[in-house]
Amino acid sequence: HLLDLSSGINAEWPLRPGRQMRLAITWGHARVAKEFIFSRKEYKFSSGELNSLLLFSIIKQRTAFVKLLIDYGADVRAFVTQTHLTRLYNELRSSTGGYRLLQEKRKKKKVPTATLR
Numbered sequence: 001h002l003l004d005l006s007s008g009i010n011a012e013w014p015l016r017p018g019r020q021m022r023l024a025i026t027w028g029h030a031r032v033a034k035e036f037i038f039s040r041k042e043y044k045f046s047s048g049e050l051n052s053l054l055l056f057s058i059i060k061q062r063t064a065f066v067k068l069l070i071d072y073g074a075d076v077r078a079f080v081t082q083t084h085l086t087r088l089y090n091e092l093r094s095s096t097g098g099y100r101l102l103q104e105k106r107k108k109k110k111v112p113t114a115t116l117r
Helices: 002-006 017-027 030-037 047-059 063-072 082-095 097-109
Strands: none
Touching (some): 017 030
C-alpha cells in the first residue's frame, strides 16, 4: 500500500514529508499527496522545498502536482530563476520531439551542437 511505503518500512526511520512527496510525484499519486501529506498540520513545507518539488514535478511532467504545489503555496515568481530555467532546459531537452528533430538535422548537416543551444 502506498501509504504504508510513504511512512517508511521501519517505524524508527519514517520518510520525511519531502521524500514522501517525491515518491508520490514519481508514482503519480496527486490525491495521496493532497489527502495524506499536505493535510498533515504538524509539517509545513519551506519555500525552498516547494520550489524543489515544483522543479521535480515539471521534470517528471506531472501537471497535477504542479497545480497542487502552486495551490499549496509554491511561489512561481520566486521559482522562475535562471538556475531553474537552465536546469529545466537541460533536463527536458533530450525528451522533447523538437530537440530530437534538431539533433537529426544537425547530424545531416554536420552542424556543431554549440550552435543549437
